Amino acid sequence: MNFGERIPAIYGWGSYIPIYRIKLDDIAKAWGEDPVVVKKGLEVEEISVRGPDEDQVTIAINAAWNALKRAPEVNPKDIGAIYVGSESKPYAVKPTATIVAAAIGASVTIRAADYEFACKAGTEALISVIAQVASGMIKYGLAIGADTSQSWPGDVLEYTASAGGSAFIIGPKSTSSVAYFEAQYSVATDTPDFWRRDEIKYPRHMGRFTGEPAYFKHITLAAKELMEREGFKPSDFDYFIPHQPNGTFPIRVALKLGFKIEQVKPGLLSPLVGNFYSGSSLTGLSRVLDIAKPGQRILLVSYGSGAGADAFSIVTQEAIEEKKRLAPTVDYYVNRKKYIDYATYLRFSNKIYGL
Amino acid sequence: MSIMSVPKAPRIWQLAERRYRLIGTQCLKCGRVFIGPRKICPQCGSRELRDIELPKRGKIYSYTVVRNPPVEREKQGPYIIAIVELENGCKLTTEIVDCSPEEIDIGTVVEAVFRKIGEEDKTGVIYYGCKFRPVK
Numbered sequence: 001m002n003f004g005e006r007i008p009a010i011y012g013w014g015s016y017i018p019i020y021r022i023k024l025d026d027i028a029k030a031w032g033e034d035p036v037v038v039k040k041g042l043e044v045e046e047i048s049v050r051g052p053d054e055d056q057v058t059i060a061i062n063a064a065w066n067a068l069k070r071a072p073e074v075n076p077k078d079i080g081a082i083y084v085g086s087e088s089k090p091y092a093v094k095p096t097a098t099i100v101a102a103a104i105g106a107s108v109t110i111r112a113a114d115y116e117f118a119c120k121a122g123t124e125a126l127i128s129v130i131a132q133v134a135s136g137m138i139k140y141g142l143a144i145g146a147d148t149s150q151s152w153p154g155d156v157l158e159y160t161a162s163a164g165g166s167a168f169i170i171g172p173k174s175t176s177s178v179a180y181f182e183a184q185y186s187v188a189t190d191t192p193d194f195w196r197r198d199e200i201k202y203p204r205h206m207g208r209f210t211g212e213p214a215y216f217k218h219i220t221l222a223a224k225e226l227m228e229r230e231g232f233k234p235s236d237f238d239y240f241i242p243h244q245p246n247g248t249f250p251i252r253v254a255l256k257l258g259f260k261i262e263q264v265k266p267g268l269l270s271p272l273v274g275n276f277y278s279g280s281s282l283t284g285l286s287r288v289l290d291i292a293k294p295g296q297r298i299l300l301v302s303y304g305s306g307a308g309a310d311a312f313s314i315v316t317q318e319a320i321e322e323k324k325r326l327a328p329t330v331d332y333y334v335n336r337k338k339y340i341d342y343a344t345y346l347r348f349s350n351k352i353y354g355l
Numbered sequence: 356m357s358i359m360s361v362p363k364a365p366r367i368w369q370l371a372e373r374r375y376r377l378i379g380t381q382c383l384k385c386g387r388v389f390i391g392p393r394k395i396c397p398q399c400g401s402r403e404l405r406d407i408e409l410p411k412r413g414k415i416y417s418y419t420v421v422r423n424p425p426v427e428r429e430k431q432g433p434y435i436i437a438i439v440e441l442e443n444g445c446k447l448t449t450e451i452v453d454c455s456p457e458e459i460d461i462g463t464v465v466e467a468v469f470r471k472i473g474e475e476d477k478t479g480v481i482y483y484g485c486k487f488r489p490v491k
Contacts, residue, residue: 019453051452052431053471057483061375061469090481099483103375103469105408336491338453347430 008130009177010314011074011140012169012323014066015286016059017273017333020049022345024159030342031154038159043247047162047274049340050148052348055090059165059279060146061103067142067167068104069327073176074169076104080138081111083128085121085145085278086165087196087203089114100144111138118194119243120304121145122165122278127310129170130181140171147277152202153351160246162274164333166282178320179289179298183313185226187218194305210305215245219253219301222309226299230313234258237313238296241267241284243303245275266291272334285314287330294318367482374484377409377467379445390447410442411467412490420456427473439465439487453488464490 023046028035039045050059068076082097089096097112115121115128122145129141146165151157173180193214196203206214219242227233234240240259242250247270254264267284276283281302288298298314346352372378373392380393384401393404418437421428428434435451437459451459452470465487472482 051470053452053486055471055481057481058469058471061483065469099375102372103483105372105376 003134003181006134006136007173007180007182008133008170009173009180009317010168010289011171011177012067012069012071012327013166013178013286013289014063014068014070014327015164015166015283015330015333016062016066016146017048017164017283017330018050018054018059019336019338020051020340020345020348021046021273021337022049022340022342026342027159027345041248042159043251044160044271044274046272046339047160048164048337049345049348050163054148054163056086056088056146056148056165057090057096057099059148059163060084060086060096060144060167061100063146063165063167063279064100064104064142064144066327067169070178070323071169072326074140074171077107079104079106079110079140079142079169081129081132081141082106083111083113083115083125083141083143085115085117085123085125085143086147087116087118087121087277088148088150100142104142117308118304118306119245119275119277119280120302120308120310122282123300123302123310123312124304126168126170126282126312127184127186129168130184133170133172140169143168143170145276145278145280145282147279148349149275149277150196150202152204153346155202156207157203157205160270160275162276164273164276164283165279166286168282173317175317176319177317178323179292179314179316181312182315183226183230184311185222185229186308186310187221187225188308189218191218191305191307193307205305210245211249214305214307215243215249215303216253216256218307218309219243219303220257222311223257223299223301226311226313232313234260234263236297237263237299239267239288239292239298240264241281241288241298241300243281243301243309244268244270244284245280245303247271269330269334283330289316289320290324290329290331292316292320294320367480371483374472374482375469377411377485378406379409380404381407388443388445390445409445411485413439413441413465413487415451415459415461415463415465416440416446417461418451418459435459437465437487450486451488452486459489466490
């Protein structure tokens with residue numbers, strides 16, 4: 001893939017994870033499940049939980065503020081597009097992107113919209129921004145993936161659905177950018193592995209059907225498409241960041257594609273905080289940018305049920321070193337936590353009917 | 356301006372950007388900075404004022420714990436309401452989040468964080484703005 005003369009690149013990256021956590025032991029206890037069996041199957045210890053005054057909008061904006069801290073050369077008035085991917089918007093009709101625009105002080109002459117494609121809505125937002133930067137339609141753009149992930153009380157999803165997100169300021173590659181995109185490929189099929197019907201509060205899924213014919217098939221197809229078309233092999237990448245619905249799938253898909261565990265672990269967050277849905281793989285990318293050295297290559301592959309996957313090859317640049325310290329890292333938020341019990345989790349997650 | 360009050364949609368919308376980004380007003384003649392919008396400087400009487408973005412860090416000047424919340428925040432107590440002195444000396448009333456009352460004191464350093472302020476009702480407009488949390 002040739003982006004032409006204007007190569008899209010990341011100028012600033014930032015994440016946000018709420019402070020509250022619930023241990024899987026406490027969720028399992030509430031439902032009479034064996035926590036040892038649950039944790040062994042999912043490889044997740046605890047999940048982040050939104051606070052009572054947090055939602056997808058507040059997570060998106062706190063992440064965007066952090067991304068802007070790392071892009072001091074970007075005037076918010078020069079941002080030409082803001083796209084936000086999510087499946088937990090607080091408004092069914094009214095964009096989160098316009099609230100983000102106001103909260104960062106963007107110009108009113110801007111494109112703003114929300115994207116939906118299950119857990120890959122965030123990378124769809126990113127593709128739109130990098131395409132508009134590459135075409136010259138905009139100078140800078142802001143892409144965000146954020147969710148307060150939804151799950152039925154008592155469903156297996158409740159053990160992983162968590163809250164968090166990440167934001168990226170994109171512009172044309174320069175000496176101020178921290179990493180540039182060198183390739184992007186996507187796949188999409190009609191696969192009903194996970195869905196939420198209109199006016200229904202929580203999603204449903206096909207259990208084990210979400211594995212081989214869904215997650216593994218699409219991530220593998222997208223990753224192979226990118227590597228074959230660009231002439232890369234797994235050893236050409238320093239980091240591999242797949243979508244992270246739990247702690248086991250990312251490791252299995254990495255090994256299946258020929259990556260080593262050491263290439264996956266730096267970007268693997270789900271064992272520590274759960275699955276942010278649209279913010280999942282993008283926060284894995286944010287964590288890798290927190291530690292990456294200049295000249296390293298990253299393979300990011302999101303997955304969205306329904307189903308599809310977006311693969312990106314990203315190369316880090318010199319400016320990454322000086323920008324790391326300008327905003328809190330992902331691990332700052334991972335380690336900043338307060339435990340709550342299951343009853344408080346239900347209240348904070350708005351799962352008690354009538355409140 | 357208290358950012359804790361929950362007015363109806365038109366007023367909150369008019370003040371939204373000020374609440375989102377902590378926009379204050381500065382008198383171009385005497386230099387005094389105010390939390391809310393002003394048309395006339397109460398210090399020197401000048402009508403030449405400009406909007407400025409206020410610092411997003413400060414320290415707790417004073418605080419109280421609300422244990423009997425108003426109707427719109429029923430079952431959300433106890434919560435902390437504080438006067439925060441920003442780095443430029445401006446003081447504003449705000450909520451302190453992500454901590455219990457035992458974790459803060461007068462002088463605790465805090466930073467702005469974007470949060471929900473309230474909502475009209477479950478079908479109405481959601482109000483957003485800045486609250487503050489301890490810096491750790």
